Amino acid sequence: MSTCEMLDLGLPGVVADGLQVAATVLLNEPMATNTWRMRLGSPELAERMRPGQFFMARPVGLSDPLLGRPFALFDTQMDESGRPVSIDFGYVVVGKLTRWLSQCAIGTQVSVWGPLGNGFGPPAGNHLAIVAGGIGQTPFLPVIRQLLGLQTYGAAPSPAWPKPARISFCYGARSQSYLAGVADFELPGVDVRLATDDGTRGHRGYVTEVLDELLASADLPTSVFCCGPEGMMRATARRCRDAGVPCWVSLETPMACGFGACFSCVTPVRQPQGDWDYRRVCVEGPVFRAEDLVWEQGI
Amino acid sequence: MPDLSVQLNRLRLPNPILVASGTFGYAREMVAYADFRQLGGIIPKTVTPQPRPGNPTPRTVETAGGMLNSIGLDNDGLETFIAKHVQPLLSLGAPIIANVAGKNTDEFVAMARRLDEFPQLAALELNISCPNVSGGVDYGTDPGMAAEVVSAVRGATSLPVIAKLTPNVTSVPLIAKAVADAGADAVSLVNTIQGMAIDWRRRKPVLGNGLGGLSGPAIKPVALRIVWQVAQAVSVPIIGVGGIQSIDDVMEFLVAGATAVQVGTANFYNPTLATNLVGELAVLLTELGCDRVADVVGTLEFPVRR
Ligand SMILES: Cc1cc2nc3c(=O)[nH]c(=O)nc-3n(C[C@H](O)[C@H](O)[C@H](O)COP(=O)(O)OP(=O)(O)OC[C@H]3O[C@@H](n4cnc5c(N)ncnc54)[C@H](O)[C@@H]3O)c2cc1C
Ligand SMILES: Cc1cc2nc3c(=O)[nH]c(=O)nc-3n(C[C@H](O)[C@H](O)[C@H](O)COP(=O)(O)O)c2cc1C
Ligand code: FES
Numbered sequence: 271m272s273t274c275e276m277l278d279l280g281l282p283g284v285v286a287d288g289l290q291v292a293a294t295v296l297l298n299e300p301m302a303t304n305t306w307r308m309r310l311g312s313p314e315l316a317e318r319m320r321p322g323q324f325f326m327a328r329p330v331g332l333s334d335p336l337l338g339r340p341f342a343l344f345d346t347q348m349d350e351s352g353r354p355v356s357i358d359f360g361y362v363v364v365g366k367l368t369r370w371l372s373q374c375a376i377g378t379q380v381s382v383w384g385p386l387g388n389g390f391g392p393p394a395g396n397h398l399a400i401v402a403g404g405i406g407q408t409p410f411l412p413v414i415r416q417l418l419g420l421q422t423y424g425a426a427p428s429p430a431w432p433k434p435a436r437i438s439f440c441y442g443a444r445s446q447s448y449l450a451g452v453a454d455f456e457l458p459g460v461d462v463r464l465a466t467d468d469g470t471r472g473h474r475g476y477v478t479e480v481l482d483e484l485l486a487s488a489d490l491p492t493s494v495f496c497c498g499p500e501g502m503m504r505a506t507a508r509r510c511r512d513a514g515v516p517c518w519v520s521l522e523t524p525m526a527c528g529f530g531a532c533f534s535c536v537t538p539v540r541q542p543q544g545d546w547d548y549r550r551v552c553v554e555g556p557v558f559r560a561e562d563l564v565w566e567q568g569i
Numbered sequence: 570m571p572d573l574s575v576q577l578n579r580l581r582l583p584n585p586i587l588v589a590s591g592t593f594g595y596a597r598e599m600v601a602y603a604d605f606r607q608l609g610g611i612i613p614k615t616v617t618p619q620p621r622p623g624n625p626t627p628r629t630v631e632t633a634g635g636m637l638n639s640i641g642l643d644n645d646g647l648e649t650f651i652a653k654h655v656q657p658l659l660s661l662g663a664p665i666i667a668n669v670a671g672k673n674t675d676e677f678v679a680m681a682r683r684l685d686e687f688p689q690l691a692a693l694e695l696n697i698s699c700p701n702v703s704g705g706v707d708y709g710t711d712p713g714m715a716a717e718v719v720s721a722v723r724g725a726t727s728l729p730v731i732a733k734l735t736p737n738v739t740s741v742p743l744i745a746k747a748v749a750d751a752g753a754d755a756v757s758l759v760n761t762i763q764g765m766a767i768d769w770r771r772r773k774p775v776l777g778n779g780l781g782g783l784s785g786p787a788i789k790p791v792a793l794r795i796v797w798q799v800a801q802a803v804s805v806p807i808i809g810v811g812g813i814q815s816i817d818d819v820m821e822f823l824v825a826g827a828t829a830v831q832v833g834t835a836n837f838y839n840p841t842l843a844t845n846l847v848g849e850l851a852v853l854l855t856e857l858g859c860d861r862v863a864d865v866v867g868t869l870e871f872p873v874r875r
Contacts (some may be wrong), residue, residue: 284598532592
């Protein structure tokens, strides 16, 4: 049995050509309140990562923090010959490892492994609505770039995605100062719709209310992609279910390995027989059809 | 090139670097990071007779220099293991040691009998030490019951039998002696050390299961102490496990008296480590002028009190 046959057991996020490298910090700058952008030099990783996939990062040679933490691909940079050479990710400082990241000087070595996870596929239909909150907007920059035909990702470029007539990018944060990288998304063909809890920019209130407007409009989204805090994803999934619009969510479950070895990242997923089973988010996700998930707080 | 092969009674392994149960999935997950053919042995996740959903989340939390886990033996049961995993595992080119856990002696025996149908397996490792499973008898803490399981399993299979012991007892040598006398080919020392993490603001344990097992660099001193104590007291081959993350750690276990080692938690944060250690061990033994691994096993010079 070849390795590929061996892998074909319903684990789309087992990436056979993943690798672990020590990458160099090339840039580490604030993007918004408590939010940073880091650039890591690693052609090996940059040329493999696809939209919606993630990688794990940890300090080289330290035992505290010990385990890697997952971060999503935000952007890829090319050299003059068009070869991907580095990747960007955005991060919010919430704990031990992200605090360490925020203190990393240029040139620091970071141990990274990936790509990991299934990533997003091409959306259905001609109007993609993206709903993002927290730091959940970053995975959507490569999604949008690929959809607009601005860039392809991955070692063997996947077939060009059909370009939807419309992309609505709905992005919410607590306040204007927490909105990170909005300018990156202001691309021709992208309708950027912002929301802040305090109304300092865009709609005052939740980003899901911006989605409500879209779902009530004549130009109903044909697919919804969502990433952000659990409550926001649940609310989005519920609205999409009620409106009959297919919805994909990218879960941010805590992870210890990222590649399927530890069984710590599980979430209850509906099974064909009608019951549920804990499935590993890192190798069966992180992107799931919302209707396949059993939302533990109820939907 | 030194001879890296090691002998643990009936079990012969090409080298002493194994990967520990529950930290290497079913191996296929590691395909990008490990060179299976190089490894001294692969021990897949514990299998139980029936499927188990495992414990509620959060199942792991990082602690200083280590982690707590309460996975709860999440697995699809023995028959699914056989249908889905055994042949792919056996095709990897490394010795495969199936790790099993039962609630009572009959369950252990039934599993051993069924797995005896796969003589290509290198051995069975009996998980009589998992702190995450309630409802079953805690075999690992009682020398009499540990011995009973081991001798019953020996009667049910011709595969070599390894007993994996818990450190959560007053005297591991006592249990090790009992399982050795009952016919265990080797003992794996140690499983995780019971612990807990608390979110005091919520007045709640962090883990969904409340308690968990501590692993990683934080437990290495405890594992070394237990390996050394057992090596002093019992003449059974030892597989050392607990916090190994470098070739120096491997050497410490060998010197303390282990014939082989397992890499556990480090697979999560350094998935290429186990493969690399095999080459590093060969280089180091050559530098030391050792022809065989056995030349360093149990060479600790413990200070003698005058
Ligand atoms: C697929 C995926 C992609 C992701 N992508 C990104 C991304 O691109 N950018 C990003 O910023 N994040 C992302 N995340 C989330 C990110 O991985 C986490 O924010 C990160 O792991 C935090 O690590 P830390 O060491 O800083 O925090 P930790 O110290 O691990 O703490 C994490 C959280 O748990 C809480 N916590 C920790 N210990 C305890 C305790 N003992 N009791 C109670 N609470 C505790 C902390 O307060 C904090 O809120 C992603 C997650 C996934 C699964
Ligand atoms: C997440 C996790 C899951 C584990 N699952 C098992 C298991 O299923 N069966 C078992 O015998 N040991 C299991 N262990 C214990 C390890 O095999 C090993 O004995 C222990 O972690 C100590 O080694 P380490 O410090 O190198 O990790 C598990 C450990 C961890 C961290
Ligand atoms: S993070 Fe280890 S299995 Fe998913």
